[in-house]
Amino acid sequence: MTELLTGEVRPIANRSLTADTCEKYGYKIGQYRGRAAHIAPYYDDDTGMVCAQKVRFKQEGKKAFTWTGEPKRAGLFGQRLCRSGGKMLVITEGEIDAMSVAQAMGLRWPAVSIPNGASNAKKDLAKHMAWLDSFETVVICFDMDEVGQTAAREVAAMFTPGKIKIASLPLKDASDMLTANRSAELVDAIWGARIWRPDGVRTVADLRQDAMKPTEYGLPWPWADLTLKTYGIQRRYAYGWGAGVGSGKTTLMRQLMLTTMRPDLLEDHSHIIDGYGKPLERPAPRKVGAVLFEENPGKTLRYLAGMSLKLRLNDPTVEVTEEALSAAIDSFDGLFFPIDCYGAKDWEAIRSYILYLVLSEGVKDVFLDPLTALVAGEEDERRALDTIMADISGMVEAHDFTLHFVSHLTTPAGTPHEEGGRIFEKHFTGSRAIARWSHCMIGLERNKQENEDPTKLRFLKYRDHGDRVGILLGLKFNTTTGLMEPCPLDEDGGCPFDKEQDNNADL
Numbered sequence: 001m002t003e004l005l006t007g008e009v010r011p012i013a014n015r016s017l018t019a020d021t022c023e024k025y026g027y028k029i030g031q032y033r034g035r036a037a038h039i040a041p042y043y044d045d046d047t048g049m050v051c052a053q054k055v056r057f058k059q060e061g062k063k064a065f066t067w068t069g070e071p072k073r074a075g076l077f078g079q080r081l082c083r084s085g086g087k088m089l090v091i092t093e094g095e096i097d098a099m100s101v102a103q104a105m106g107l108r109w110p111a112v113s114i115p116n117g118a119s120n121a122k123k124d125l126a127k128h129m130a131w132l133d134s135f136e137t138v139v140i141c142f143d144m145d146e147v148g149q150t151a152a153r154e155v156a157a158m159f160t161p162g163k164i165k166i167a168s169l170p171l172k173d174a175s176d177m178l179t180a181n182r183s184a185e186l187v188d189a190i191w192g193a194r195i196w197r198p199d200g201v202r203t204v205a206d207l208r209q210d211a212m213k214p215t216e217y218g219l220p221w222p223w224a225d226l227t228l229k230t231y232g233i234q235r236r237y238a239y240g241w242g243a244g245v246g247s248g249k250t251t252l253m254r255q256l257m258l259t260t261m262r263p264d265l266l267e268d269h270s271h272i273i274d275g276y277g278k279p280l281e282r283p284a285p286r287k288v289g290a291v292l293f294e295e296n297p298g299k300t301l302r303y304l305a306g307m308s309l310k311l312r313l314n315d316p317t318v319e320v321t322e323e324a325l326s327a328a329i330d331s332f333d334g335l336f337f338p339i340d341c342y343g344a345k346d347w348e349a350i351r352s353y354i355l356y357l358v359l360s361e362g363v364k365d366v367f368l369d370p371l372t373a374l375v376a377g378e379e380d381e382r383r384a385l386d387t388i389m390a391d392i393s394g395m396v397e398a399h400d401f402t403l404h405f406v407s408h409l410t411t412p413a414g415t416p417h418e419e420g421g422r423i424f425e426k427h428f429t430g431s432r433a434i435a436r437w438s439h440c441m442i443g444l445e446r447n448k449q450e451n452e453d454p455t456k457l458r459f460l461k462y463r464d465h466g467d468r469v470g471i472l473l474g475l476k477f478n479t480t481t482g483l484m485e486p487c488p489l490d491e492d493g494g495c496p497f498d499k500e501q502d503n504n505a506d507l
């Protein structure tokens, strides 16, 4: 144990501290190894005697600290001046700050300092939790730098919620406030300190700006009628599309990709007016990210080019000039970002590709066809799908994009989906995970044996608009253009009741 130092109480002019303040805290000026030093006394909780001193002096022009006595037994600086169970206690990062707060508050309110700086705040305060918790309110008034504010939040989390407040100062610390002659503002900052809330808890004030934003239409579907009925394609949504084998899922995905990159090919939407009387505008061309497991990206590009020319280019009898095709292909340049994942079906890799496209390339419309390919061969398909779907749902929300994925369907008990059987949520492969995590689920119902039969878009789940479900659109495949076009449906939605009955058998 090193000897305690002696000294005398003096005002500290360069810190605007009066002799009364220093007297109250027993803060003295003395000598340490022949140099002038500030001596801050620390008391032992048990004996009420000074057991240690924090000595502050200058060494080679720089601020230095040392301890005398037994610092391990020391409480907080100024602790002995505060009766437990008081109305309010202020905790600062340093002795001079504690005295500055006390002085600004007329020496009538208790202020203490932690002994070993912000980085040890948690450990040093933990020893006195019962005492600290006895105060009605505890205000943390640490330095306004990163270290101080991080420590303030860490310390706050140790207290009973609702009791702890964090003060925010316009200058670096309480001492700077006092020396700048801004004690009144320092007092205001202490009284006006905000109740600390754990990260993530928000107030109405935090959310006001968001809540005041008008609800806008999402992005247009290729077909205006669907935009009208569903309020458009939503951002931060994972759309799950399901249909029987060869029922046109990929064709529909291609048309969505096409009109995303080439909004000039969208149906006219100008008759759709929002609640503020504004007609829906045609969006600018947007980039597309495509994860297509069952198709070579070159082939997809040819399909897209064909659709843009209103030609079915997979038909060998269809003629197209090289110039026209080349110009059509060029129209997707810088917009189409397919991932060549033929064979690679590892979610971790696909996930990084998607995030790269979204975060680095600014892609906001991603297509994944089919989702089922990612779990084929997994030992526990259900669990794997649950992990992937949870991930997708979190990703679209965190990074503000839209992901459309295609799902295969399980075989129903009644009419096969390929013959127009009704689709239920539970028919999606891995339905539990998909239903839980996707924001919208859509079934494409079509009887492949009846070429004249339309494809019905049945919305099964729609998170924000649960009333907008059922068959919302009929589409007819145009065998010349390769595009799906809206068509009228029977009054019952073209979905005879007996077909629904059939499939209800396995409900």
Ligand SMILES: Nc1ncnc2c1ncn2[C@@H]1O[C@H](COP(=O)(O)OP(=O)(O)OP(=O)(O)O)[C@@H](O)[C@H]1O
Pocket: 243, 244, 245, 246, 247, 248, 249, 250, 251, 252, 294, 446, 454, 455, 475, 476, 477
């Ligand atoms: N509504 C439709 N009417 C007639 N033919 C269609 C229709 N939709 C798509 N087709 C054609 O049916 C074939 C299969 O379409 P597509 O590949 O889109 O189906 P899919 O559901 O994705 O198939 P899979 O189950 O094999 O993934 C294609 O030749 C396509 O041109």
